[in-house]
Amino acid sequence: MKRSIWTISLLLLTVLGACDLITLKKQRTQEEKPIASVYNKHLYKRDIANLVPKNISKQDSLVFVKGLINNWAKKQLFLIKAEENITEVNSLEIEKLVNDYKASLYINGYKEKLIKQKLDTVVSESELQTYYLSHKDNFKLSEGLLQYDYLYFDKDHLEREEIVKLFKSDDVEDRESLEKFLLSLKSYRLHDSTWVSVRSLKSKILPFANESKENLLKISKFIQKEDSLGVYLVAVNNILQKNQVAPLSEVEGQIRQIILHKRKLELIREIEKTLINDAIQNKNFKEY
Template sequence: MSRFLKNYKKNLNKIRLSLLSLLALLLVQCDLLVPAESKTPLAKVYDNYLYEEQVLDLMPKQLTGEDSVIFLRNYVKDWATEQLLLHRAKINLSQEKQQEFNRLVEQYKINLYSEAYKSMLIGQRIDTTVSQTAIRDYYQENKENFKLNQNLVRLRYIQIPLDFKNTKELKKNFDRFNLDDQIDIQDQAITYLKFRFNDSTWYNLADVIKDVPLLDEQKIKENQAKLLQLEDSSSVFLVKIKDFKARNELAPVEYVEPTIKQILINRRKLKLADELEKEIIDNAIKNRKFEEFY
């Protein structure tokens, strides 16, 4: 009898060990099947949670310390306000109004996706090269649309100290401005207080006057193609006026060239968009992805 009890207890212990091992294995498998919650909640409004990961993705990288805490608090407050307003709106707005908003949201989503896709396809297909002939033809056909709303000027200038040593020679070179003169002038650029050498570009006169306060519209009109020497208490400006266009005159074609180029490219985009939409419809009909039942 005692031997039987001993064997029974021995077998019982084995069974217990087997059951414990099986239970442990099941627990491990359950842990593997059910992922642990890794998100860290920052706030809750009703059943909606705001998680740390969402905010960190939006936080500017350069923020540190107290600034990041301020950003976090403000973001959480704004998020909570939005969620509370949304909750109240859903309770208090009529079903008809909510359905209308849902339709608008769905339409906006469709438009957003569609336009992004069309933009991608257009970007892959469009030719953005615009010839000078096309630009000038458009300019000639639409001159009245290119009247200036500001004064423009083409000029070059140099500001030098009053005690500049080679003013006389600099004036001669700056007035003549051939290739050798340009090289000599640019070699001394470090000694100038201020300069602008590109006289082939049209500038807004108001911006030029900010740089050269002694200059005004009257001086420019009276001294085109002449070299001006303007002095104040501390410096000398040498100014060579190359051309001037007054407000309400026709804009020079060079000045409006970027605008015309963009207009012509936009025309191509619109044409391509129409072609793409037709292509998509035709392909859908051909492949029986689009059918009409009326």
Template sequence: MKKGKYYILLIILLAASSCEFLGMESESKMDNTENLVARVGNTFLYKTDISDLTDPSMSAEDSAKITERFIDNWIKKELFVREASSNSKIDQTEIQRKVEAYRYTLISYEYQKLMVEQQLNREVSEEEIKQYYSDNIDNFQLRQNILRGRYLKILQAAQKKADVRRWMKSDRPEDLESLKSYGFQFASDFSLQDSTWINFDDLTKNSPFSTIENKIQFLRRNRYVEESDSLYLYLFRIHEFKLSEQVSPLEYVKEDIKNIIINKRKVEIAKSLENKVYERAKKNEDYEIYK
């Protein structure tokens, strides 16, 4: 069922339940007319229904506008549902069937979600991740070029450019720390976590490297490269790269695999819950099939 249909059914469900509830509640509240805010037919809106719309930090004017807008929308909704309900061409039996079906779906979903959250183990070991990666390696083909490297964008007028170039090309830990310190203070844009895989397009957007036509050739031929424009100098060092359609490194898809494993656990818990409910009902003879 599409989202729009769910929304319509939800309105009908809420309208049906509110009519029944307010019908009972109106008997106890009708005497207290001071609590009434609005009425459409025999359906009432009370002050308690709108008490949480505003908070003390709001101005009186803002609170009044929000409350007025809510009341106006409530009246329009109730009038529309009332009009629709009185239309003889609408199959009320079919509407009720859909309402019950949607109610069943909502209750089942909320209960299932509650049980899953109570039982779900979100801890995923490195061994589980590696095993899933190994078992499903064909599913982890890259859809983009990725790399490990360093990228720095600084003003043409920036100081210590010679030092920056030396730090960019160096593998010494102390030089990398100097480069990071410089980047935080003076760079317009930078990425210096060269142990982390990153999408080539994400790394180089808003730079001259983003307009390279043959990116595969660029990655294969360059390890260190500079580009410039009227304002900025762009420094780019490539440690390692993987091309689109090659197998993704484990580190690049680790979080994806973790989420996949957790979602599989959710499905297993939901199925187990459904089976347990069925088996318990079968044992207790809570249902019967007539032939």
């Protein structure tokens, strides 16, 4: 009796397992059902799943999917017509182009890998300086630059007169005395050797937005502006006019890229030379 019960249980498990397999196959069949077909080519939901934006409405999603299907269909139809009408000569040319493109992808990928491993990306200050001095004429300014000091504080500041007096002074000690007022200022720029464009100054200090470029591009130890927000003091310390040679600090990044590009080309030539020599030495490259 126990054996009969065990046999029946085993049969039930087998039947249930078979039913699960049938259900799973149906689900897979439904999942694999194409959403569009052109001749013997099929488009499946998985093919466009990653192309549909996630945060759009159901209606917009349907419109978007419809567009993807139409584009896919047009591409397949054109491809079929092209394959039917293309000549054998054209076919060979296309095959050659495809093979050349594939070879280029492999070769360039390998070269980039070698470059990442072997290229020295450290550019010393002396290299930057040497290149800059040898190619100064290549670094002419397209617009004027200036160096300036700047203070901005409330109109009712208790030490307003003292701050203006110290800022206007050429005495080093007076300028250093300004340090004690910095925390009470809205913003400031002092002892900064960075070169900036007139556009940058105008965008940073609003009362100077309508000031002419000519007025700003001249050395002036004291320019004062006021508006409802506060007092603005500017001292233009140094200027460089358009078409003058740019300072090294302004073109340092550009020079670094030029030097690295030259190193890259030299490295590629060295890799190619080594590759040829090794092939000849190992008798893998022969000329007849």
